[in-house]
Amino acid sequence: MKRNKMQFECLKGADLSAARGVHRVRAFAIALAICSALGFAPQIARSDVLVVDVVKVADGMRAGELKGKPVVNDKNERIGTVDDLIIGRDKVLFGILQVGGFLGLGSHYVAVPYDELKISAGSKIVLPGASKEELKSLPEFKYRA
DSSP: OOHHHHHHOOOOOOOOHHHHHHHHHHHHHHHHHHHHHHOOOOOOOOOOOOOOOOHHHHHHHOOOTTTEEEETTTTTOEEEEEEEEETTTSOOOOEEEEEEEEETOOEEEEEEEGHHEEEEEOEEOOOTTTTTHHHHOOOBOOOOO
């Protein structure tokens, strides 16, 4: 088979670029070995998934279990009930409490940071330092329709 000079140059260039690729791989492998030997092992693949202790998670309370539970202050006075939990767009968790009124009449909802609620092992929910009057004076929370 006869080849002209242009075809020969193309074939020669293809072989040369393949050889360059092999040399780059070898150079990378040598650099990786040196870095590893010096304790500078790069993280080539890393997972951003956080591993949690599932036993501790299972010991927690489900959001549905909190709904309707009474909330007391540190004097053990009933100051409201948990209506819901809401996760804000900034991933901050809020407890929505129903306060005031009698049997749901005349009551309104307020939002408090979830971190302020203290939940004991016996499912008792305490909002330390709060009173019915203070909660009633907070801005009313309204669910979006």
